[in-house]
Amino acid sequence: MGTLEGFPTPFGSAIVPGGIVGAFKPVPGINTGDTLIEVKHVSGDLVTNVSLLADFTITDADEVTNGGAVDTTGNFLIVVWKEAA
Template sequence: MPTITGFSRPVGCALIRGGAVGQHAVPGNLRPGDTLLSVEHISDGTPPTRVDRTAEFTVSASKAGTIVNTTTNTTGGWLHVLWAKAE
């Protein structure tokens, strides 16, 4: 996992398909206890647009590789997920 120079923890990111409210699988080494830094909902268009949805998501407390969306259906779009590893 890459580390940002000067940043004290490894970070991870993934681009995944959006979906219905609920759980979303995230490839990479996302684990319970990691800190979710941002989730951006990206919609196709000319130009593509993004909406910050970080407040609507959490890292699953019990299932590795999973974030949970509590409010917004993001079907048809993409999610850019950024997190910092717990150490």
């Protein structure tokens, strides 16, 4: 999806709407062989800006699941991943 000078591996990123715990979030372009680098929970006014990387897993192509305890409904997720080789 993208490259960055000095970063040896292609990566992807997306901003998607948040949701309830346990719900999957569609993340276009992510695949099960990819590795999550960051999942950031951000509110529209940027008051909320928290890493939830430990709470999310890639569960299928174009899909991550919130296995944690934080409801992100009404906010956004910034998802960054390393693409599989």
